Amino acid sequence: MHLHNLFAHLEAHTGQEQLDTLLSRPGLKIERIVSTGQASPPGFWYEQEQGEWLVLLAGEAKLVFEDEASPRDLLPGDFVDIPPKCRHRVEWTDPEVATVWLAVYYE
Amino acid sequence: MHLHNLFAHLEAHTGQEQLDTLLSRPGLKIERIVSTGQASPPGFWYEQEQGEWLVLLAGEAKLVFEDEASPRDLLPGDFVDIPPKCRHRVEWTDPEVATVWLAVYYE
Numbered sequence: 001m002h003l004h005n006l007f008a009h010l011e012a013h014t015g016q017e018q019l020d021t022l023l024s025r026p027g028l029k030i031e032r033i034v035s036t037g038q039a040s041p042p043g044f045w046y047e048q049e050q051g052e053w054l055v056l057l058a059g060e061a062k063l064v065f066e067d068e069a070s071p072r073d074l075l076p077g078d079f080v081d082i083p084p085k086c087r088h089r090v091e092w093t094d095p096e097v098a099t100v101w102l103a104v105y106y107e
Numbered sequence: 108m109h110l111h112n113l114f115a116h117l118e119a120h121t122g123q124e125q126l127d128t129l130l131s132r133p134g135l136k137i138e139r140i141v142s143t144g145q146a147s148p149p150g151f152w153y154e155q156e157q158g159e160w161l162v163l164l165a166g167e168a169k170l171v172f173e174d175e176a177s178p179r180d181l182l183p184g185d186f187v188d189i190p191p192k193c194r195h196r197v198e199w200t201d202p203e204v205a206t207v208w209l210a211v212y213y214e
Contacts, residue, residue, distance in 0.1 A: 005182075008184070025213055030160055075112075081129075081130055102162070
């Protein structure tokens with residue numbers, strides 16, 4: 001699939017999150033992520049070598065950082081910079097609509 | 108101003124485009140641009156040393172590439188990767204609403 005619009009092809013085919021790489025350069029990747037109810041498995045934490053600048057563009061999600069007491073509720077337009085090694089997980093995404101994320105992974 | 112949402116603080120203060128740096132790292136900058144009717148001056152072409160991955164998130168714009176016959180009409184969600192040195196200009200942005208861009212400049 002060759003995407004030209006972030007809100008195109010939102011259909012959930014498999015029950016899995018849908019990942020599309022939009023740009024790939026040394027030390028940089030821009031990815032679209034489409035979630036429809038998926039969340040991180042219980043007890044799972046992302047702990048990435050790269051930094052991740054992340055914006056939610058449609059839908060809704062709850063993002064948890066290990067060092068924060070309560071989840072962050074993300075609505076369209078909300079963005080966050082996740083430093084390398086910062087442990088976080090996706091607690092919840094809206095099961096009723098497509099949640100569209102744009103992630104910029106950087107070194 | 109400390110932005111947390113791409114669609115916050117869209118007011119046009121000065122008649123100029125509004126630029127907010129959201130992330131700055133060696134070889135990488137993520138910037139929000141808010142236009143309200145601004146366009147590139149006649150005859151002006153951007154010709155940047157860095158690549159620019161650009162997405163329009165609200166509003167509407169016409170982007171011209173020197174090597175293309177007609178402008179590209181950009182609507183919300185439309186994105187484009189502009190390689191280094193690729194001459195381009197903003198022909199038009201909607202004067203009635205805020206046009207919100209997210210630009211990722213990379214080396």
